[in-house]
Amino acid sequence: METEQNNPLLVSVGCLFLSLSATLIWGGYVIMPRPHLFIVATMAAFFYCLGQMLAAGWWFAIPPLKQEFAWVLFSTVTIQEGIRWAMFALFNWMKGYGEGVKAFLRVGAVNGLLTGFAVGAGYGLMSVLLSYTSIVGDNYWFDQSIYMPNCPEINFFVAGAAFALAYSIMHMALGVLAWSMYDTKNYVGIFFTYAWHLGISMASIGNTNRGGCVYTLGIVYGLVVLLSLCALAFSIRFVKMSKQVDA
Amino acid sequence: MGKRQSVQDAASAVVSVVYPIMGCIALSAILAGAPDYSFTCVHDEQDERAALRHYRPWKLDGLLTKQPESAEQRAERYRLAHEQLQRQVAVVFVGSFLVFIVFFTFCVAMAYKMRFGRAIKAWMGGSILLVLGYNGGSYLRVLLVSRCVPVDWITFVLLVWNLTLTGWLAIFWKAPRWFNQLYLVLVAALMSTIFRAVGTLATWLLLCGLVVWDLFAVLSPYGPLKWLVDIAAERNESLPALVYDTDPSDAGRETIRSGSNRVQDIRDARPTSTSTRRRTSIRSHADDGYQTLPMTDTDDECSEVSTDPGDSDEEDTKPPTSSSLPASSQIPSSSSSSLVAVVSGQIEGRADLQVKHHLKLGLGDFVFYSVLTGTSLRSGGQLEFWVTAVAIVFGLLCTLFLLLVFQKPLPALPISLTFGMIFYIMAALSLRPFVLHLFETGLFT
Numbered sequence: 001m002e003t004e005q006n007n008p009l010l011v012s013v014g015c016l017f018l019s020l021s022a023t024l025i026w027g028g029y030v031i032m033p034r035p036h037l038f039i040v041a042t043m044a045a046f047f048y049c050l051g052q053m054l055a056a057g058w059w060f061a062i063p064p065l066k067q068e069f070a071w072v073l074f075s076t077v078t079i080q081e082g083i084r085w086a087m088f089a090l091f092n093w094m095k096g097y098g099e100g101v102k103a104f105l106r107v108g109a110v111n112g113l114l115t116g117f118a119v120g121a122g123y124g125l126m127s128v129l130l131s132y133t134s135i136v137g138d139n140y141w142f143d144q145s146i147y148m149p150n151c152p153e154i155n156f157f158v159a160g161a162a163f164a165l166a167y168s169i170m171h172m173a174l175g176v177l178a179w180s181m182y183d184t185k186n187y188v189g190i191f192f193t194y195a196w197h198l199g200i201s202m203a204s205i206g207n208t209n210r211g212g213c214v215y216t217l218g219i220v221y222g223l224v225v226l227l228s229l230c231a232l233a234f235s236i237r238f239v240k241m242s243k244q245v246d247a
Numbered sequence: 248m249g250k251r252q253s254v255q256d257a258a259s260a261v262v263s264v265v266y267p268i269m270g271c272i273a274l275s276a277i278l279a280g281a282p283d284y285s286f287t288c289v290h291d292e293q294d295e296r297a298a299l300r301h302y303r304p305w306k307l308d309g310l311l312t313k314q315p316e317s318a319e320q321r322a323e324r325y326r327l328a329h330e331q332l333q334r335q336v337a338v339v340f341v342g343s344f345l346v347f348i349v350f351f352t353f354c355v356a357m358a359y360k361m362r363f364g365r366a367i368k369a370w371m372g373g374s375i376l377l378v379l380g381y382n383g384g385s386y387l388r389v390l391l392v393s394r395c396v397p398v399d400w401i402t403f404v405l406l407v408w409n410l411t412l413t414g415w416l417a418i419f420w421k422a423p424r425w426f427n428q429l430y431l432v433l434v435a436a437l438m439s440t441i442f443r444a445v446g447t448l449a450t451w452l453l454l455c456g457l458v459v460w461d462l463f464a465v466l467s468p469y470g471p472l473k474w475l476v477d478i479a480a481e482r483n484e485s486l487p488a489l490v491y492d493t494d495p496s497d498a499g500r501e502t503i504r505s506g507s508n509r510v511q512d513i514r515d516a517r518p519t520s521t522s523t524r525r526r527t528s529i530r531s532h533a534d535d536g537y538q539t540l541p542m543t544d545t546d547d548e549c550s551e552v553s554t555d556p557g558d559s560d561e562e563d564t565k566p567p568t569s570s571s572l573p574a575s576s577q578i579p580s581s582s583s584s585s586l587v588a589v590v591s592g593q594i595e596g597r598a599d600l601q602v603k604h605h606l607k608l609g610l611g612d613f614v615f616y617s618v619l620t621g622t623s624l625r626s627g628g629q630l631e632f633w634v635t636a637v638a639i640v641f642g643l644l645c646t647l648f649l650l651l652v653f654q655k656p657l658p659a660l661p662i663s664l665t666f667g668m669i670f671y672i673m674a675a676l677s678l679r680p681f682v683l684h685l686f687e688t689g690l691f692t
Contacts, residue, residue, distance in 0.1 A: 035262035039644060042265070046641035049634050053673045055692075056681035069690060076692045094648075104258060126637065127692070130678070134630035135686050150689070160686070167691045207689025216689075 012136070015161040019132050022169045023125040030117060037118040039104045044087065044122025044175075051083035052076075052130060069208060073201045080123075081178070081194050087119065088182040109242030112183050113176055113235050120175020124168030132164035151213035159213050163204065166217075166224045170200050173224070173231040180238055196227055261647050263493040264606045265640055267432050268616060272636050274436040275617035276624055278386060279443060331446065341449040345456045352464060356471040359487055360478055367487050372419055375434060379411040382437040424495050431491050435610050439617030447626040454619055454668065458661045465658040476656060491613065493605040606647075612659045616643075619664060623671045630682060631674045638670035639663045 031037045055076040065071045091105050106115065136157055148156050174193050181189035200223045206216030358367055384407040391398050398406075414430040416422060422430075442450055464470040479486040616639050624632040642663030650657050685691070 035258035038262050038265070039258060042637070042640050042644060045637045049637055049670065049674075049678075052681070053670075053678050056673075056677040059681050059684075060677060066684070069688065072685075073690060073692060080692065104261075126633070129633045130630060130682055131686060131691060134628065134633055135682065138628040138630065148689070159689075163689070163691050201690075201692045204689060204691045213689065220691075 011155070011157065015136065015157045016133060018158070019128045019161040019164040019168070020125075022165055022172065023121055023128060026117075026172060027121050027125065030114070031121055034114070036104045036106060037114055040115055040118040041122035041125070044084075044119040045126045046122075047083050047087050048080070048123045048126040049130070051080045052126075054083070055079045069205050070202065073205070074198065077194070077198045077201050081197060084119065084123070084175075084178055085182060085190075088179065091115075109239050112180060113238065116176045116179025117172060118175070119179060120172035123175060124171035127171055128164045128168050131167075132160050136160070148213070150208065150210050153211065153214055154217075159217065162217055163207075163220065166220045167200070170197070170224050170227060173228045176231045176235055177227075180234070196223075200224065200227070257651075260493060260606050261644065264491070264608050264647075265643065267428060267491060268608075268613060268643065269636070269640065271432045271435050271439075271613045271617050272620045272639070274432065275439045275621050276632065278436055278440045279621045279624060338446070338449045338452060341445065341453045341456075344453060345460065348457075349460065352471040355487075356474045356478075359475055364487055368419070371489060372415065375415055375418055376411055378434055378437050379414045379430075380407060382440065383407065383410060383433070386437070386440075418489075424492070428491060428493075431489075431610060432613065435613035436617055438614045439621055442618050442621070443625070447622060450618065450622045451668070454615065454622075454664050457615060458664050461658040461660040465656060472658075473656075488607075489610045490607040491610060492607050494607075495605075608659060612643075612663075615660060616663060616667075619667045619671075623667070627671065627675050628679070630679055631671050634674040634678065635667045635671045638666040642666040 027041070031041050058075050058079065059066060059072060095105055106112075147154075148159075151159055154162075174197055177196075178190065178193040180186075181193060200220060203216060203219045203223060206212040206219065355367060358364075384403075387407060387410075388403065390396075391403070414433065417427045417430045418434070442453075445453070464472040467473065475486060619639060620632055620636050623635040640663075642665065643659065645666075646657055646659050646662050649662075
């Protein structure tokens with residue numbers, strides 16, 4: 001009988017596809033056919049890296065709080081959201097540079113949603129690459145029989161891939177919501193998206209408990225599905241309202 | 248509609264450059280991870296596992312469980328340290344390399360000024376044959392050996408010869424554009440792997456030196472690249488350059504005549520109230536050398552044009568063409584191919600032409616972007632690789648944005664390499680421990 005120890009490559013490739021599935025599918029379906037969205041997604045990926053580096057620097061800056069998980073997540077999420085808002089401000093500023101910039105930044109309700117989605121996809125892709133793919137690829141690409149002491153039920157890399165997938169979907173949904181909130185200056189909505197992001201990130205603290213990864217996975221996926229449905233409903237409503245206003 | 252078409256073309260043009268760069272980076276990363284030459288084909292399962300570990304170019308760090316170092320691991324560590332010391336000696340040779348680049352660029356500029364174009368082309372042709380034949384053949388041999396594919400040397404030589412000659416023809420003669428682009432990307436990836444033998448420190452120094460040199464060569468009035476561009480503009484000729492051209496028309500089949508640049512096909516021009524189509528000659532902006540993207544086209548500046556009256560019923564079927572730079576020629580990729588050239592057509596005396604925009608990017612950009620990412624992969628890991636690759640692509644987008652704003656020829660290396668190097672350092676020093684900490688504790692953000 002073949003086990004994961006005899007087919008490490010299959011487990012590795014499977015986990016890789018699992019973690020990247022959402023971003024690849026949605027990226028290929030929505031973003032790749034639209035060159036301007038690809039540019040936006042690339043810029044978002046860059047800013048995500050920048051945000052993570054700022055968060056890392058902040059993590060180093062206060063050594064006593066390095067092991068305080070809640071603080072680490074709070075500061076990281078805050079920086080990520082701040083960077084996303086800074087991106088929005090930067091795009092608005094760039095619009096003043098003439099028609100050329102409008103090759104990448106389009107106006108309109110649907111275009112705004114697509115731009116937000118592209119930003120979220122860039123965030124999601126980089127989050128998977130940095131938090132999962134690169135770590136696994138560097139160290140245990142061919143040795144997949146690993147189980148964390150706190151998570152003996154699920155293979156560590158399968159669990160990591162599942163979490164990475166959930167958070168990539170979260171970023172895409174948050175991108176759609178947040179960008180529209182920034183555009184309409186809906187501060188309640190902005191806080192709402194920040195709270196969602198913080199809440200879903202805080203849910204991962206359950207992984208630090210022994211045997212916690214199972215229920216943490218359930219909670220995270222439940223929240224992500226709920227967030228995705230909210231984002232979908234909001235997008236539909238937003239487009240309808242914009243069409244009514246235009247009419 | 249015309250404005251939307253124009254901006255869509257600009258975005259497509261940008262992306263048509265970014266995709267091959269990403270492909271080149273990925274290909275060079277794969278080649279950088281190719282098995283060493285010391286590896287030989289084995290069939291035993293245990294040796295196969297060892298062989299798979301040889302295949303991995305990245306460091307092995309004990310992440311979750313720290314194992315005590317064995318004598319074999321210690322010996323390996325000492326051997327790597329010794330090799331690293333030797334490679335650092337290569338810093339001296341890096342200085343020589345930079346001097347060679349500077350000297351050779353001036354030689355090429357002088358040769359072009361004295362109309363030795365054939366000598367330049369001959370040198371480039373020989374270089375491409377060498378890269379494809381020797382480097383490509385070496386990698387092909389290692390690949391075949393590592394996969395235990397039985398190939399005799401006669402077949403191997405024929406295979407390499409065919410691949411090399413096909414690539415040479417695709418680059419310097421006629422070929423479908425996608426084939427030409429594919430081989431250019433392959434050549435760039437192969438050239439970037441040459442720097443595998445150079446030490447990490449030497450490579451970083453080389454890249455820093457190239458940033459400074461590129462800025463001087465393109466922007467300074469005394470720079471050889473600016474000199475080349477000015478000479479080409481005076482003669483109203485194409486610049487001898489080994490460039491990646493995003494123009495979808497087949498390579499080597501452009502029929503633009505020298506001296507009078509004519510647009511062959513304009514695809515999907517916006518219809519105007521006057522439905523007539525007429526031939527129009529186009530004069531490019533010769534004074535700047537490279538064309539800049541006239542992104543301020545308005546509806547008044549658009550009309551539909553076709554150079555072939557018989558094509559008036561065709562819509563969106565003919566590929567756009569370069570308006571000012573005819574068939575590709577070559578310059579040494581080590582010297583001057585860092586210019587970003589945005590080619591567009593402009594009607595002389597007419598303000599109502601809408602054209603497709605396409606970009607030309609020097610092959611040297613591909614090479615050194617790949618060198619940077621390959622070095623970050625070797626010395627850091629996948630995390631540094633991804634961060635560096637994103638930074639490089641973002642730098643290229645910034646360069647293109649500046650090109651739109653300033654409407655001047657710009658070097659493509661400085662911004663991208665600077666971003667890449669800074670991000671690599673930040674990723675190696677701060678991001679990696681942070682991400683590892685989050686990963687170990689199962690935290691996600």
